[in-house]
Amino acid sequence: MNAPTPTAARSTASATVTKAVIPAAGLGTRFLPATKATPKEMLPVVDRPAIQYVVEEASSAGLDDVLLVTARGKRAVEDHFDSDTALEHALAAKGDTERLAAVRGVTGLARIHHVRQGAPLGLGHAVLCARDHVGDEPFAVLLGDDLIGPGETLLTDMLRVRARHGGSVVALMEVEPDRTHLYGCAAVKPVEYIGAGDGTLVRVSDLVEKPARDVAPSGYAVIGRYVLDPAVFDVLAATPPGHGGEIQLTDALRELAASEDHPVHGVVFSGRRYDTGDRASYLRTVVELACERPDLGSDFRRWLTDFVRSGRVAAHG
Numbered sequence: 001m002n003a004p005t006p007t008a009a010r011s012t013a014s015a016t017v018t019k020a021v022i023p024a025a026g027l028g029t030r031f032l033p034a035t036k037a038t039p040k041e042m043l044p045v046v047d048r049p050a051i052q053y054v055v056e057e058a059s060s061a062g063l064d065d066v067l068l069v070t071a072r073g074k075r076a077v078e079d080h081f082d083s084d085t086a087l088e089h090a091l092a093a094k095g096d097t098e099r100l101a102a103v104r105g106v107t108g109l110a111r112i113h114h115v116r117q118g119a120p121l122g123l124g125h126a127v128l129c130a131r132d133h134v135g136d137e138p139f140a141v142l143l144g145d146d147l148i149g150p151g152e153t154l155l156t157d158m159l160r161v162r163a164r165h166g167g168s169v170v171a172l173m174e175v176e177p178d179r180t181h182l183y184g185c186a187a188v189k190p191v192e193y194i195g196a197g198d199g200t201l202v203r204v205s206d207l208v209e210k211p212a213r214d215v216a217p218s219g220y221a222v223i224g225r226y227v228l229d230p231a232v233f234d235v236l237a238a239t240p241p242g243h244g245g246e247i248q249l250t251d252a253l254r255e256l257a258a259s260e261d262h263p264v265h266g267v268v269f270s271g272r273r274y275d276t277g278d279r280a281s282y283l284r285t286v287v288e289l290a291c292e293r294p295d296l297g298s299d300f301r302r303w304l305t306d307f308v309r310s311g312r313v314a315a316h317g
């Protein structure tokens with residue numbers, strides 16, 4: 001591949017990250033037919049759509065400029081983060097201040113922008129659609145259906161690694177060998193321990209998209225958080241379709257990792273992470289997060305305990 005040599009890593013190394021890009025233009029085929037007319041990012045996790053948790057995470061990490069990469073059929077994602085004056089008036093007229101605050105809170109999370117990906121050509125292509133908005137700055141990418149447990153500091157840890165080392169940063173999780181074919185997998189060299197609770201920092205030397213267990217470079221899977229140098233855009237623009245005929249972000253990062261002047265680091269994460277685009281993981285997400293909710297948790301936990309004790313769960317096994 002004739003991608004230009006990435007030189008921007010040095011020039012932007014000290015720039016602060018303020019922008020988050022959230023790709024949400026995928027087809028969501030694993031969750032059909034629910035996602036035929038409803039974007040998978042809008043599936044409710046307790047009482048908020050999955051993508052709201054992702055925007056909240058970006059906002060908590062100090063990223064107040066959020067670009068949603070959407071597509072035809074994803075209008076609900078755009079509407080969710082837009083203000084709704086009629087709804088606000090109706091809630092105010094009823095004196096429902098709690099729900100009014102919840103509705104207004106959504107629009108106050110960040111400055112939200114969107115761009116459309118004309119065709120689902122892959123995650124790499126979705127990130128490339130953000131180029132005009134991001135410009136020559138480092139930026140974060142958070143996948144719109146990938147939730148990190150509330151209270152986890154993964155994104156903040158990654159931003160700190162970027163500030164210290166420049167280049168790009170991926171989030172890695174150890175997976176069982178029979179699951180490598182579901183992820184991009186990284187070949188890594190240990191660098192240092194970041195600090196209590198923060199996990200391990202590694203240098204990524206190679207990346208392979210969805211490898212079979214016998215060819216996977218390791219059990220370290222790339223999950224849906226990235227902090228990227230703008231050098232990635234030139235590489236993406238020259239990246240041909242890869243696995244599944246899609247333009248893969250993994251392939252562009254592989255090219256950057258191979259170049260001397262663009263480090264790609266990995267923060268190894270062992271906390272809670274949920275793929276809400278996968279049905280089984282989605283169900284676990286809803287149950288776990290419902291159990292933790294101060295307003296619903298105690299009743300729900302009681303019901304869940306009774307349900308398990310009743311033998312109706314075991315009866316299906």
Ligand code: UTP
Nearest residue numbers: 023024025026027028029030120121122126144
């Ligand atoms: P996924 O592979 O999880 O999304 O992509 P998908 O293609 O919608 O899922 P399935 O396999 O058909 O169920 C990871 C992320 O990248 C986005 C998705 O929206 C998701 O957040 N994506 C993927 C895009 O924005 N554009 C694409 O062309 C592909």
